[in-house]
Amino acid sequence: MRITLAVDVMGGDHGPSVTVPASLQVLAEQPDLHMHLVGDDALIEPLLARAPAALRARLQVVHTTEFVTMDDKVSTALRIKKQSSMRLAINAVRDGAAQACVSAGNTGALMAVSRFVLKTHAQIERPAIMTALPTQKGHVHMLDLGANVDSEPRHLLQFAQMGSLVAAALDGHDQPRVGLLNIGEEEIKGNELIKQTHELLRQSDLNYIGYIEGDGIFKGEAEVVVCDGFVGNVALKCSEGVAKMMAGKIKEQVNRNLLTRILGALAWPIWQGLKHEMDPGRYNGASLVGLTGIVIKSHGSADAASFAHALRVAITEVEKDVPGLIARHLSLPVVEVSPAVSDV
Amino acid sequence: MRITLAVDVMGGDHGPSVTVPASLQVLAEQPDLHMHLVGDDALIEPLLARAPAALRARLQVVHTTEFVTMDDKVSTALRIKKQSSMRLAINAVRDGAAQACVSAGNTGALMAVSRFVLKTHAQIERPAIMTALPTQKGHVHMLDLGANVDSEPRHLLQFAQMGSLVAAALDGHDQPRVGLLNIGEEEIKGNELIKQTHELLRQSDLNYIGYIEGDGIFKGEAEVVVCDGFVGNVALKCSEGVAKMMAGKIKEQVNRNLLTRILGALAWPIWQGLKHEMDPGRYNGASLVGLTGIVIKSHGSADAASFAHALRVAITEVEKDVPGLIARHLSLPVVEVSPAVSDV
Numbered sequence: 032m033r034i035t036l037a038v039d040v041m042g043g044d045h046g047p048s049v050t051v052p053a054s055l056q057v058l059a060e061q062p063d064l065h066m067h068l069v070g071d072d073a074l075i076e077p078l079l080a081r082a083p084a085a086l087r088a089r090l091q092v093v094h095t096t097e098f099v100t101m102d103d104k105v106s107t108a109l110r111i112k113k114q115s116s117m118r119l120a121i122n123a124v125r126d127g128a129a130q131a132c133v134s135a136g137n138t139g140a141l142m143a144v145s146r147f148v149l150k151t152h153a154q155i156e157r158p159a160i161m162t163a164l165p166t167q168k169g170h171v172h173m174l175d176l177g178a179n180v181d182s183e184p185r186h187l188l189q190f191a192q193m194g195s196l197v198a199a200a201l202d203g204h205d206q207p208r209v210g211l212l213n214i215g216e217e218e219i220k221g222n223e224l225i226k227q228t229h230e231l232l233r234q235s236d237l238n239y240i241g242y243i244e245g246d247g248i249f250k251g252e253a254e255v256v257v258c259d260g261f262v263g264n265v266a267l268k269c270s271e272g273v274a275k276m277m278a279g280k281i282k283e284q285v286n287r288n289l290l291t292r293i294l295g296a297l298a299w300p301i302w303q304g305l306k307h308e309m310d311p312g313r314y315n316g317a318s319l320v321g322l323t324g325i326v327i328k329s330h331g332s333a334d335a336a337s338f339a340h341a342l343r344v345a346i347t348e349v350e351k352d353v354p355g356l357i358a359r360h361l362s363l364p365v366v367e368v369s370p371a372v373s374d375v
Numbered sequence: 376m377r378i379t380l381a382v383d384v385m386g387g388d389h390g391p392s393v394t395v396p397a398s399l400q401v402l403a404e405q406p407d408l409h410m411h412l413v414g415d416d417a418l419i420e421p422l423l424a425r426a427p428a429a430l431r432a433r434l435q436v437v438h439t440t441e442f443v444t445m446d447d448k449v450s451t452a453l454r455i456k457k458q459s460s461m462r463l464a465i466n467a468v469r470d471g472a473a474q475a476c477v478s479a480g481n482t483g484a485l486m487a488v489s490r491f492v493l494k495t496h497a498q499i500e501r502p503a504i505m506t507a508l509p510t511q512k513g514h515v516h517m518l519d520l521g522a523n524v525d526s527e528p529r530h531l532l533q534f535a536q537m538g539s540l541v542a543a544a545l546d547g548h549d550q551p552r553v554g555l556l557n558i559g560e561e562e563i564k565g566n567e568l569i570k571q572t573h574e575l576l577r578q579s580d581l582n583y584i585g586y587i588e589g590d591g592i593f594k595g596e597a598e599v600v601v602c603d604g605f606v607g608n609v610a611l612k613c614s615e616g617v618a619k620m621m622a623g624k625i626k627e628q629v630n631r632n633l634l635t636r637i638l639g640a641l642a643w644p645i646w647q648g649l650k651h652e653m654d655p656g657r658y659n660g661a662s663l664v665g666l667t668g669i670v671i672k673s674h675g676s677a678d679a680a681s682f683a684h685a686l687r688v689a690i691t692e693v694e695k696d697v698p699g700l701i702a703r704h705l706s707l708p709v710v711e712v713s714p715a716v717s718d719v
Contacts, residue, residue: 268589
C-alpha cells in the first residue's frame, strides 16, 4: 500500500531538527512510504544531506517560509498565514496529494485549520482530539482532550461512536468497552451534561459500561473513555504532571546520599524498563477524529523518537482508513470538499 | 489549648478497626487532646481494652448503632439516619461539645449533613472540599474537589478567597499564589465559567497569578488551585490513578527477572524514601471549607496512619481557628445556629 504523509516540519518546539530526522527514520522503516516535508528548504536540505538516495527519492520538500508559531492566534493561522507549512500540509490531504498530515504545531490552530480545510463528516458536528494513554493493563483511548470546552450530550455521543470505531480498528477489539468520565460522589454524581449523555449512551448500540472515575482510566476499566474537552485536557495534563513529579521524586531519592546513588546506579535495568513503559513518546500522536481526512497532532516538545511515533500513528490510521470507517459505520457520506473552500 | 475532636469511628472501609487505633495514637501524641468516639460501643470497647488509663481518661464513647453506609443516599443520611455516628459527630461540633469532626464516611452524605447541621458562613453560598496534594516543590491546596458540579464564577471566587486564607494560616504564607485551573490551547482557552472567574479573580485582592494547567499543579506553580468540583474530582482521581499505575509498573519491572529482583531488593532505601514522599496518608484529610464548624473528610480506604493524619489536620484547623478566620477576613458574621434546625 503506497502511503504519502504530509509533514509540517516547522511545528513543535524543535522544528526541523527533530521532525526531519524522525521522518527519515520512519521512511527507512517503511519501503512503500512517501513524504512531503513542508517547510523552509534552507532549514530542511542540510538535514537531508546525508540521507541515502533511496530515502531521498521517496521524499519531496514543499518549500514555504511561512509557519504558524505557538503564540499565533487561531485567526492568524486561519485567515492570514495561508501559505504556512501547517496549512499546506493539510491542503495536501484535501487535494489527495497525501493521505494524512502530521504536525507538532499549535493545537488550536491545527484544529481550526484542519476543520476549515477538511471539514467534518456530515453528521459529526465537532471533531475531537483522541489519544492513547497507558493503563495498568495496556492502553486506553480517550477523547475529547481539548478541542471542545462546552460539549453537549449529543457531541459526547458522537465522540463515543467515533472512539469506539477507531479503538476497534486500531486494536482489533470487537466491541470496545466505552466509559463516560464522571465523579463518584453519591447523589451529587455528575452534572447535567453527564446525566443526559449517560442516557444517550445507554440507548446506543455501543458497548457502554457506564460511568468511570479518574482512577478507573488508568486501571484499564474501559478501552474508550469519553469526556468534554475541558475535563479531558485537565485529566491529561494532570496525568503528565504526576508522572513527571514521580520521576523527579525517584531521582531525588536516588541522589539522597552516596549509598542510594550506588544502589540507584545498580538498579539501571529497572529504570530502563520503567522508562520504556512510561515513555510518553510511545503514546505520542493524537488524532483529530471526525474530519474527512487524517490529521495527527504530535506533542510540541516531542523528540525525534516521539515524533516518529506520531508518524507511525498516521500510517496506521491510513492503513485502517479511519475517516472512511467513521463515514461508513455512522452511515454518513464523506463530505466532498472543493478546493475553493480554502479561500477564507 | 484544650481541643476535643468528635470522631465518626464507623465511617470508612475499615470502620473502628482503623479509626479507634488511629485515635489512640493521636491522643498519645497530644496531651491536651480529648476525643468523642462516636459509634457502636460493642465494637469500640474491645479496641480500647489495652489503652493506657491516661488516654482512656481523655476519651468518651458516644454510643449509637446507626451509621451511614457508603451506599446510603444523601437523603437517607439527612432525613432518616438522625442518630448515625456521622450525624452525632457533626452535632457535637454544632453544640460546642467538640471543635471539629472527622469522618471517613460517604463524602456526599458528610457534605450534606455538615451543611445542614453547621450551615455555611453568611456570605459563602457553598462549601467546598479542599485538600493538600504533593508537588515537585512541596504541596498545593486544591479546591473544590467534588462538593459542587455546577459552580458559578462567584462560587469559584469564594473558593479562592477561602483557599487563600486557609493556605496562609496552615503554611504561614503571607500571600499564597492562587491559580485558576484551565486548559492551555490558544483561542479555545477555557470555557465561559473560567473566563468570567478569571475577571473576578483579577479584580480581587488575592495574589492571583492567572491560569494554571493540569501539569502546573504538580510543578508547584501555585499554593492554591481553584476549580469546579467536577474538574477537581477528576483531576484528583486521575492523579491517584497515575501514581498507582506507576507504582505498579515499578513493581513489574522489579519482578521482571532474578537480576531485577535482586537489584530491586538492594534498592530498598530508595523505595522507602519514595514511599514516604508519595504516601497518600501524608495528605489524608480534606477540609469541608465554608462551614461554621470544622469537618475533615478522611479517605474511605485510609489505614490507621492515614486516618491519624486526618485527625492531625483537624487539630491544626482548630488551632488556627479556620472557620473564625474565614468569617473575620471575609467580613462575614459567623451564622448563629440554633439547635432546632437539626430537626429535618
